[in-house]
Amino acid sequence: xxxxxxxxxxxxxxxxxxxxxxxxxxxxxxxxxxxxxxxxxxxxxxxxxxxxxxxxxxxxxxxxxxxxxxxxxxxxxxxxxxxxxxxxxxxxx
Amino acid sequence: xxxxxxxxxxxxxxxxxxxxxxxxxxxxxxxxxxxxxxxxxxxxxxxxxxxxxxxxxxxxxxxxxxxxxxxxxxxxxxxxxxxxxxxxxxxxxxxxxxxxxxxxxxxxxxxxxxxxxxxxxxxxxxxxxxxxxxxxxxxxxxxxxxxxxxxxxxxxxxxxxxxxxxxxxxxxxxxxxxxxxxxxxxxxxxxxxxxxxxxxxxxxxxxxxxxxxxxxxxxxxxxxxxxxxxxxxxxxxxxxxxxxxxxxxxxxxxxx
Numbered sequence: 001x002x003x004x005x006x007x008x009x010x011x012x013x014x015x016x017x018x019x020x021x022x023x024x025x026x027x028x029x030x031x032x033x034x035x036x037x038x039x040x041x042x043x044x045x046x047x048x049x050x051x052x053x054x055x056x057x058x059x060x061x062x063x064x065x066x067x068x069x070x071x072x073x074x075x076x077x078x079x080x081x082x083x084x085x086x087x088x089x090x091x092x093x
Numbered sequence: 094x095x096x097x098x099x100x101x102x103x104x105x106x107x108x109x110x111x112x113x114x115x116x117x118x119x120x121x122x123x124x125x126x127x128x129x130x131x132x133x134x135x136x137x138x139x140x141x142x143x144x145x146x147x148x149x150x151x152x153x154x155x156x157x158x159x160x161x162x163x164x165x166x167x168x169x170x171x172x173x174x175x176x177x178x179x180x181x182x183x184x185x186x187x188x189x190x191x192x193x194x195x196x197x198x199x200x201x202x203x204x205x206x207x208x209x210x211x212x213x214x215x216x217x218x219x220x221x222x223x224x225x226x227x228x229x230x231x232x233x234x235x236x237x238x239x240x241x242x243x244x245x246x247x248x249x250x251x252x253x254x255x256x257x258x259x260x261x262x263x264x265x266x267x268x269x270x271x272x273x274x275x276x277x278x279x280x281x282x283x284x285x286x287x288x289x290x291x292x293x294x295x296x297x298x299x300x301x302x303x304x305x306x307x308x309x310x311x312x313x314x315x316x317x318x319x320x321x322x323x324x325x326x327x328x329x330x331x332x333x334x335x336x337x338x339x340x341x342x343x344x345x346x347x348x349x
Contacts, residue, residue, distance in 0.1 A: 010343045013207055013342055016205045020109040026206040044340075045341070
């Protein structure tokens with residue numbers, strides 16, 4: 001398998017487990033509004049770029065980093081500057 | 094920014110807890126893909142299309158974690174995963190090669206509420222798969238059969254060669270027993286002699302031929318390599334599918 005950027009990009013779906021460490025609702029169905037362009041999309045439709053410590057979820061329309069989450073040994077770092085709003089009406093876990 | 098945390102269900106932490114699963118059976122499906130059947134004590138149940146996270150810990154404490162789609166239906170007490178061997182992968186050579194019945198694996202899940210289907214959600218249903226991306230769609234087809242749903246369904250499934258078609262015999266059986274289910278195979282690299290199916294990558298023309306123009310309530314699930322998923326999603330929107338009725342799941346090196 002080639003490992004260029006197109007193949008490294010997955011859906012927000014793939015970050016469901018990581019986000020479940022932080023949030024108490026099912027996050028892949030939570031709707032986000034991008035702070036960059038206003039596009040609305042469920043977390044499952046954002047583009048997820050994984051890295052060793054966590055993931056960056058980008059807007060599929062304008063590439064703004066909507067959600068950034070990193071994990072160290074005993075804490076999570078959550079950066080939501082790219083999300084104008086999250087609508088948490090997903091299935092309670 | 095304030096983030097309300099929403100309501101908490103009875104098993105709030107249950108799904109993110111790591112559990113010890115046992116390998117109950119191992120089946121080589123194709124030269125590169127192996128099904129693992131797992132028993133998972135305390136498994137809270139799943140919906141067709143969901144995935145789980147699996148982690149391996151080396152003797153020195155190094156951990157590698159991957160996501161795998163669940164191929165078994167909710168009706169099946171065992172969890173089935175289809176693991177494709179990626180030659181330079183960290184995890185898949187073990188799972189698709191070394192793992193033995195009785196081995197223990199750590200997993201958490203089920204995860205995801207976006208790429209899921211159940212019989213009550215109706216259709217018509219268009220499922221489009223590339224390679225081992227057929228796994229979550231297989232969970233949907235198996236659930237559909239178990240629920241005796243007659244939602245008109247088409248699976249358009251792209252594989253490199255005849256030998257690499259996953260679940261081929263089961264798909265043949267399901268389609269033969271069910272006039273409301275259609276299975277169309279596309280073989281992109283090589284075809285056996287006399288092959289009557291498609292011989293190229295999935296494109297708009299093939300989608301139109303396989304699925305027809307969409308009814309307003311048509312639902313599509315697309316799973317496979319990133320480029321296949323993105324091309325098919327664009328083709329479906331061009332054909333008239335509604336964006337919120339096209340669900341995608343990209344498979345990538347996180348499965349390696």
